[in-house]
Amino acid sequence: MNSEHSPLEIFRHCPKCGSQSFKPDTEKSLKCGSCGFRYFINMAAAVAAIIRNEKNEVLFTIRKHDPAIGMLDLPGGFVDLGETAEKALFREIHEELNLTINKMEFVGTFTNKYIYGDIEYLTLDLVFNCTVESFHNLQVADDVSGYIFRDTKIVQPENIGLESIRKIVRFLTSQKL
Ligand SMILES: [Zn+2]
Incomplete structure (x- = not known):
């Protein structure tokens, strides 16, 4: 899954609060360090x-x-x-x-x-x-x-x-x- 085109590499801001502390959490999710929102990458x-x-x-x-x-x-x-x-x-x-x-x-x-x-x-x-x-x-x-x-x-x-x-x-x- 991980590639230069992966959302894990490209998504930089939390879609909920806009924070830049939005980082890969697992190989299929990103988590916001500010508000705790977790985004799952689905098929x-x-x-x-x-x-x-x-x-x-x-x-x-x-x-x-x-x-x-x-x-x-x-x-x-x-x-x-x-x-x-x-x-x-x-x-x-x-x-x-x-x-x-x-x-x-x-x-x-x-x-x-x-x-x-x-x-x-x-x-x-x-x-x-x-x-x-x-x-x-x-x-x-x-x-x-x-x-x-x-x-x-x-x-x-x-x-x-x-x-x-x-x-x-x-x-x-x-x-x-
Ligand atoms: Zn957030």
């Missing part, structure tokens, strides 16, 4: 969808923004505050691809590090196999600039932007899902 939840066409190829999106702009990704995104993973998946697939999920099945979870604004966020990616009503209305939007359908066996890992997505694709290939 953010994210969802990713495996959507296949009739040839069993997986739908990959192309990232519109950094990190990993222009690289392959799986559709999905962060779970909003108070949102379920299922609702987040349904919402993200609609926002990014204008598709409507009609069936989803939980596959497993993968951990990821995501650097944004020079700060490292740890995420827990929840992966689901999904089917959609139809590909007829497929249209990219939001933080996606394009899409391709690819057999996971022929996707080059270096073309996938995020480590957790590479792990998921390796897993899919090994499981022959």
Whole structure:
């Protein structure tokens, strides 16, 4: 966890009282020496969808923004505050691809590090196999600039932007899902 992008290194002031005596307390928390407030670094939840066409190829999106702009990704995104993973998946697939999920099945979870604004966020990616009503209305939007359908066996890992997505694709290939 400890790196130059870790909140342990970057956070300098207590978010409650503003004191500068805000220091790492454990490997996952910081504590204020003035008011005693303790801040815990938690993982953010994210969802990713495996959507296949009739040839069993997986739908990959192309990232519109950094990190990993222009690289392959799986559709999905962060779970909003108070949102379920299922609702987040349904919402993200609609926002990014204008598709409507009609069936989803939980596959497993993968951990990821995501650097944004020079700060490292740890995420827990929840992966689901999904089917959609139809590909007829497929249209990219939001933080996606394009899409391709690819057999996971022929996707080059270096073309996938995020480590957790590479792990998921390796897993899919090994499981022959
Ligand atoms: Zn404080």
